[in-house]
Amino acid sequence: MKNLQREDYRVLATVSFDQARENIPDIICKVFLPKRTTESARFVFLPNDEQEKRLRPAYLVSVHAQLRQPNGHVNIITSSEALITSHKSTVWGPGLHEHVIQAEPWDLKVETVRHEQKDSEAQRLDGCFWLSRNQLLSNVSVRSFSYTGHVGISKFDPTVLTLASGLPISFTVRSRYIHPNEHDTLMFDETVADFNVETQILTPRRIGDSLSHLEDVLRLVSFIGEYPCVCLGWSASNSSCIVDFYRSRTVSSDRPPSVHDAIVDYADFADFLPAAYKAFVETIPNAALRRALDYVVPDTADSIESSYIKLYAAVETLVLFFRRREGLEFIFGDESEWKTLNSDLRKWLKSHPTLKDKKEKRPFIYEKLTELTRYSFSAAFQKFCDHYKVDLSDLWPMVGGGAEDSLSTIRNKLVHGEVYQQKHYHALMGAREHLRWSIYRMIFGVLRWPITRTKIDAAHIAQSPIHNSVDEDRRQISS
Numbered sequence: 001m002k003n004l005q006r007e008d009y010r011v012l013a014t015v016s017f018d019q020a021r022e023n024i025p026d027i028i029c030k031v032f033l034p035k036r037t038t039e040s041a042r043f044v045f046l047p048n049d050e051q052e053k054r055l056r057p058a059y060l061v062s063v064h065a066q067l068r069q070p071n072g073h074v075n076i077i078t079s080s081e082a083l084i085t086s087h088k089s090t091v092w093g094p095g096l097h098e099h100v101i102q103a104e105p106w107d108l109k110v111e112t113v114r115h116e117q118k119d120s121e122a123q124r125l126d127g128c129f130w131l132s133r134n135q136l137l138s139n140v141s142v143r144s145f146s147y148t149g150h151v152g153i154s155k156f157d158p159t160v161l162t163l164a165s166g167l168p169i170s171f172t173v174r175s176r177y178i179h180p181n182e183h184d185t186l187m188f189d190e191t192v193a194d195f196n197v198e199t200q201i202l203t204p205r206r207i208g209d210s211l212s213h214l215e216d217v218l219r220l221v222s223f224i225g226e227y228p229c230v231c232l233g234w235s236a237s238n239s240s241c242i243v244d245f246y247r248s249r250t251v252s253s254d255r256p257p258s259v260h261d262a263i264v265d266y267a268d269f270a271d272f273l274p275a276a277y278k279a280f281v282e283t284i285p286n287a288a289l290r291r292a293l294d295y296v297v298p299d300t301a302d303s304i305e306s307s308y309i310k311l312y313a314a315v316e317t318l319v320l321f322f323r324r325r326e327g328l329e330f331i332f333g334d335e336s337e338w339k340t341l342n343s344d345l346r347k348w349l350k351s352h353p354t355l356k357d358k359k360e361k362r363p364f365i366y367e368k369l370t371e372l373t374r375y376s377f378s379a380a381f382q383k384f385c386d387h388y389k390v391d392l393s394d395l396w397p398m399v400g401g402g403a404e405d406s407l408s409t410i411r412n413k414l415v416h417g418e419v420y421q422q423k424h425y426h427a428l429m430g431a432r433e434h435l436r437w438s439i440y441r442m443i444f445g446v447l448r449w450p451i452t453r454t455k456i457d458a459a460h461i462a463q464s465p466i467h468n469s470v471d472e473d474r475r476q477i478s479s
Contacts, residue, residue, distance in 0.1 A: 007044070008033045009110075011065035011077060015045065017058040024054050029065060031077060033110070034246060035178050037132055037190055037232050038253070041108045041246045043082055045101040052089065052099040059084050061103060074113045079105035108246040114239070127207070127236030128192040129169070129214055132249075134229035135256040136221055136269055137171045138191045158194075161274055163213040164281050169193040193231075207234055207245070216286075219293040220276050223443065224264045227256050228297050254300060263440065263455045272449060279447045288321030289446055296439055304425065305414055308432045312411040314439045315398070318446065319377065322384045328375045338373055345369060377408065388445030394458045396434035396470055404474040407435050420477070427477035433466045 007030035014025045030044040043063060047055055055061075061082050067075040086102040131137065137159070158170040173189045180186055193214060211231060218229045233246040259266040283289050295314035302310065323329045332338040346366060349355055355362050378399035385392065392398060397406045405413075410431050413420075420428055437456050444451055451457045461467050 005032065007031055009065075009067065009075065009077060011067050011075075013043075013045070013063050013065035013077070015055065015058075015061050015063055017055075017061040022054055022058070024051055027051050027055075029063065031065075031110075033108075033244075034232075036176075036188065037130055038251050040248050041105050042085075043079075043103040043105065045099075045103070047099050047101065049097055049099070052097075052101075055101060056087075063103075063105070076111040076113065077109070078111075079108045081106040082108075104248055105246070106248050110244045110246075112242040114241055124196060124198055125236055125238050126196050127234060128174075128194045129211070129234045130232045131171075131191040131193060131218070132228070132230050132232060132251045133189075133191055133256055134221055134225055134227060135259045136225045136262060136266070137229065138173055138189070138256070139259050139266070159270055159273060161217060161277065163210050163217070165210040165213050167195055167197065167210040167213075169195050169214070207236055207243075216280055216290065217273070217277055219290060220273060220280065220447075222297045223293050224269075224272065225257070225262045226298050227254075228252050228299075264449075264453065265455070268453055272453075276447045276449055279449070283446060285321075288317050289443070292317045292439070292443060296436070296443070304428055304432060305420075308428070308435060309411065309414055311432065311435045311439055312407070315381075315435070315442065316377075318439075318442055319380050319384055322387070323375065323380045326383065326387075328380045328383060330373055331375060332373055342369055384442070385445075388442070390441050390445040391451070391458075392438050392441060394461065394467075395438055396431060396474065398435075398438055404478040407431060407438065410477065424477050427473035430466050430469060430473040431477060433464075434470065437461060 009031040011029050011031065012026045013029035014023065015027050015029075016023045024047075028046040030046070032042045032044070034041050045055075061084065063077070063079045063082055065077040067077070069075065082103040082105040084101060084103045086100070088100050090098045090100075092098060158172045160168065160170045162168045171191070171193050174192055175187055176190055178186050178188075195210075211234065214231055218231060222229045230249045230251065231247065232249055232251070233244070235242075235244045237243070259269075262269070264272050280286055280289060292314040295310045295317070299307070320329075332341075346369075349362060349365060355365070381399055384390070399408050400406050410428070440454075440456050441451055444454060444456075454460075
C-alpha cells in the first residue's frame with residue numbers, strides 16, 4: 001500500500017487574521033514542509049466547532065506556534081501570510097463535525113533554538129539559499145557510471161560572488177535523498193548558493209537583506225539563460241539555532257535548456273556574472289533595470305501578442321529611466337512657459353479656418369495639446385542608443401515613419417485593439433524576435449557588456465532565418 005505523506009510537525013497554533021481582527025489560539029495544525037524545490041509548504045488546520053466558526057471569514061491568515069522538544073530544544077513556527085486554499089466541513093452525525101482547512105504560506109520560518117545557546121561569542125554561520133534549477137548554475141559536475149554500479153562525480157570550481165550586502169556566496173549543487181516508501185530511496189540534485197560567515201547573532205532580517213540582492217543576481221542569470229531562476233528559501237545554522245525559511249514561488253516545470261543555448265557563451269559566464277552584477281549595482285536607481293530583466297525572460301505560457309507587449313514594456317521602462325536621469329521627460333522646465341503657449345495655441349486653433357466653425361471638434365484637439373510638453377519617444381530612444389552605444393542598424397527599426405510598420409507601430413496597434421490575421425503571424429513572430437534582440441542589446445548596453453561577446457551580435461543574428469526574412473515580414477505585416 002502506498003504510504004501517505006506524514007506531517008513534519010503537529011502543533012497547537014495561534015491563527016490571526018486582520019479581516020476581523022481575530023486571534024484564535026490552540027488550533028490543531030499539521031505542518032508539511034516541501035521535500036523538493038518543486039513542492040510548496042502547506043498547513044492543514046483541524047479546528048473545533050467554535051474555532052471553525054471564527055475562521056469562516058478568513059482568507060489570509062498569520063500563524064504562530066511553539067513546540068518544546070524533550071531534549072529542551074524549542075521549535076518556533078511562524079508565517080506572516082498564509083492563503084487559505086480549502087475550507088471543508090463534514091457532518092458525521094448529531095454534534096459530530098469534522099473541519100479541515102488548508103492554507104499555503106507565502107513565507108514560512110521554522111526556527112529550532114538549541115537548549116544551550118552561545119550568542120555571546122563569535123561563531124561561524126553556515127547556510128545556503130535554495131534555488132530552482134538552472135542550466136548555468138547547475139552545471140557544476142560530471143557523473144560517470146560503471147557497470148558495477150559505481151557512480152563517480154567530478155566537480156567543477158563553483159561560481160563565487162559577493163553580494164552588495166557583503167555576503168559572499170558560491171553556487172553549487174547538493175545531492176539529497178528522500179524515501180518515498182520503506183523499500184526505495186530517491187536521490188536528486190538541488191542547486192544552492194552556499195555562504196559561511198562569522199557572526200554573533202543569527203537574525204532572519206540579516207539574511208533577508210541579502211536575499212533581495214541575490215534575487216538581482218538570479219535576474220541576470222535568468223536573462224542570459226532565457227530560463228527563470230528563483231530563490232525558494234534559505235537555511236542557516238550556528239551553535240545556537242537552526243532556521244529554515246520557505247518561500248512560495250512558482251518554479252518552471254519545463255526542463256532547463258542546454259548551457260550552449262544561453263545568449264552568452266558558457267565559457268564567458270564566470271566573467272559575465274560578476275561584471276554584470278557590478279554594473280547592475282552601480283546603475284542608480286536600478287529599479288528600472290530590475291523590471292526590464294523581469295519582463296524579458298521568456299514565458300512559454302505567453303501568446304505572441306502578450307510576449308510582444310511585455311518585451312516592448314521593457315524597452316519603455318529603460319527609455320523612461322534614461323529620460324528622467326537625463327532630463328528628457330518634459331520639454332518645458334518652467335510651467336508658466338507652457339501655460340502661455342497652451343493659451344496661444346487654443347486661440348490660434350479656435351480662429352483657424354478649418355476649426356473656426358467646428359466647435360464640437362476643438363475639445364478633442366485641446367486634449368492632445370498636453371502631449372506637446374514631452375519629448376517624443378523616438379527622440380529619447382535614439383539618445384539612449386547613442387549614450388549606451390547600442391547599434392540596432394541591422395534589425396527591424398524600432399521607430400520611424402515610412403510605408404512599413406516599425407516595432408513601435410506594431411506595439412501601438414496591439415495595445416489599441418488591432419487584431420492581426422493568421423496570415424500575419426509569421427511576420428509578427430519575426431517582429432517579436434527583432435524586438436527581443438533589440439531589448440537584449442539595450443540591457444547589455446546598460447550592463448556594459450560587449451555585444452561581441454554574446455550571441456546577439458550582428459554576425460550571429462545574420463545566420464538566423466528570421467533575420468533573413470525581415471524585408472518580407474515587414475511588407476507582410478504592413479499590408
